[in-house]
Amino acid sequence: MTALTESDARDLIAKVLADIAPEVDLDGARPDGQLQEELGLDSMDFLNLMIGIHDETGLTVPERDYPALSTLDGAIAYLAERTA
Amino acid sequence: MGEFCMPSLGADMDEGTLLEWLVAPGDPVRRGDIVAVIDTEKSDIEVEVFEDGVIGELLVEVGTTVPVGTPLARIEGATDAGRRSAPTSPPVPAPQPVAPAEGPPRGVATTARTAGRVLSPIVRHLADERHVDLHHLAGTGPGGVITRRDVEGAPRSGPGGVAAPLEHRPTRATPADGRTRSSPYARRLAAEREVSLTAVVGSGPGGAVLAADVPAAAPVDRDAGMRDAIARAMARSKRDIPHYYLQTTVDLGVALDWLRTRNEACPVVERVLPAVLLLKATASAAAEHPALNGWWEDGHRPSSDVHLGVAIALRGGGLVAPGIDGADQMSLTELMTALRDLTGRARAGRVRQREWTGPTITVTNLGDLGVDAVWGVIRPPQLAMVGFGAVHDEVLAVDGAPAVRPVVVASLAADHRTSDGIEGAALLSRIAALLQDPDALDRPHPHPTGGATP
Incomplete structure (x- = not known):
């Protein structure tokens, strides 16, 4: 698994989300707000985000870790840490 | 001889626009096969044929809006028993076909009408800002929808230059004299839809632009149509x-x-x-x-x-x-x-x-x-x-x-x-x-x- 910097992790999230919800504007989202609320994602979108992350990095995010990824900042930190 | 008619796709639907034919004359079809795509206010609908037979003459051209029940194509070799081409609105519930011979619907897929459609106002706005011509952009989103990334990766403005990932890329119909070859119908459609023919890739002989090549009109304001459709259905629900x-x-x-x-x-x-x-x-x-x-x-x-x-x-x-x-x-x-x-x-x-x-x-x-x-x-x-x-x-x-x-x-x-x-x-x-x-x-x-x- 390639180590992701925080910047890489953000780009990865943006890339995966662009396929799931083409209209989302990551730049307009508050980094510490609830990701699903900020971006208008439902639970299917969130699961698809986890699948996309898995496809791109090989990383499987267990459901019990979902709370750690509930904000953009949290998700970036999580990905950077787990791929390090 | 049977007919495939504009179906009613909801209690409030009076007419529909044929967006795409997925069959051609001579194609055998079976009951349940998807043969065309119809535009409604809320979605594009892949519609199926209700009888077995062979597609005969196509009676309605792509882009035409016709009332529910209008014959769209002839179906040859269809038995009279199978003449239930236009289910009355809304669906006829019973009897359900026993073991619906689903199978992969014929002909669906590659030419998805969503291909090239922009569903998101944000993406549309971005394209405006960047002067990206959406008509000539290949979408990579679900169903070929144009995504933000497609727009970001697109060259600014201009028909040429976009490497659409088409399986085969027919030649552009711009001969040396600068006049685009096209069928008269395609020319009329293009005029109606305010599409420049020089920008269209033709699939006809010598790259001539055919009607089917003319990008469908920018979808009518589906947001407004959607609101109308919801309003009518919900008002009817609460009324009745x-x-x-x-x-x-x-x-x-x-x-x-x-x-x-x-x-x-x-x-x-x-x-x-x-x-x-x-x-x-x-x-x-x-x-x-x-x-x-x-x-x-x-x-x-x-x-x-x-x-x-x-x-x-x-x-x-x-x-x-x-x-x-x-x-x-x-x-x-x-x-x-x-x-x-x-x-x-x-x-x-x-x-x-x-x-x-x-x-x-x-x-x-x-x-x-x-x-x-x-x-x-x-x-x-x-x-x-x-x-x-x-x-x-x-x-x-x-x-x-x-x-x-x-x-x-x-x-x-x-x-x-x-x-x-x-x-x-x-x-x-x-x-x-x-x-x-x-x-x-x-x-x-x-x-x-x-x-x-x-």
Whole structure:
């Protein structure tokens, strides 16, 4: 698994989300707000985000870790840490 | 000789626009084959033929709007018995075709009409800002929809230069004299749609532009059309259907524990969402309550099959509720797969006729939005809508002692013409009971012969 910097992790999230919800504007989202609320994602979108992350990095995010990824900042930190 | 006619895809549909032919004269077709794509206010619908035969003359050209019932194509060799090309609005519920010869629909796929469509106002805005010509951009989103990334990666303005990932790239019809070769009809279409022919890649002889090559008109303002369609359907519902409402709080402790264990043990792509348990329980319960499952069309038309409508919010606003046929007979994994597929296609703006007109009962799940409960408005001509709010923790009395449990409020809006509160209550209780036994819920149920199970 390639180590992701925080910047890489953000780009990865943006890339995966662009396929799931083409209209989302990551730049307009508050980094510490609830990701699903900020971006208008439902639970299917969130699961698809986890699948996309898995496809791109090989990383499987267990459901019990979902709370750690509930904000953009949290998700970036999580990905950077787990791929390090 | 039969005819394939503009179908009615909803009680309020008077006319439809032919977006695409998926067959050509001479193609053999079987009942259930998808042969064309029709534009409605809410979605593009892949419509099917209702008889076996061979496609004869195509009577209506792509881009034409015609009233419901207008013959669109001749079907040769069709038996008179099979002449049911234009189901009257809305769907004819029974009898369902036994073992619908589904198979992969012929001809669908590559030329998706969503291809090149922009569904998101934000993407459209971005394209404007960057002077990107959307007509000439190949979409990489679901169903070929143009995504933000497509726009960002596109060269600014201008027809040329975009490397559309087409399997074959016909030559552009711009001969040395600068005049584009095209059929007269294509020229007229292009004028109507304000499309420059020089920018169109022709697929005809010598790269001539044919009618089918002219990009369809920028979809009419679907946001406004969507609002209109919802307004009409919901007003009709509240005007015609005497709703009654019930609610119950369902303990999801057992179901969610079961689901957590299941999801831990499987790859991320096979995870099942809690919503799927709710859908399955609703479908299974509905199969046992035909007074709440079916349609009202000049009287009660119960259905022994469950075609579970699922309310899907579209990005950028609006709502559609296409259905999953036989949801009551699926395993949770199958239902999850079906839901993922349906959600993706619905949001890409293209679903199948059977999904559009088939639902016998609909579920709306507003749990993601954090509300406690939702009181549905029944979609005519259906008889009931089941709603779920957010899963949240509550203190319940369990075995005589207070316990904190995850719960969901299940609600029912039902048509009092076909059921009374006692039957509605039985449906909600059954949903709650089914959710206490997730193993059983996961088992696919063979369809009972002889109609509804008591």
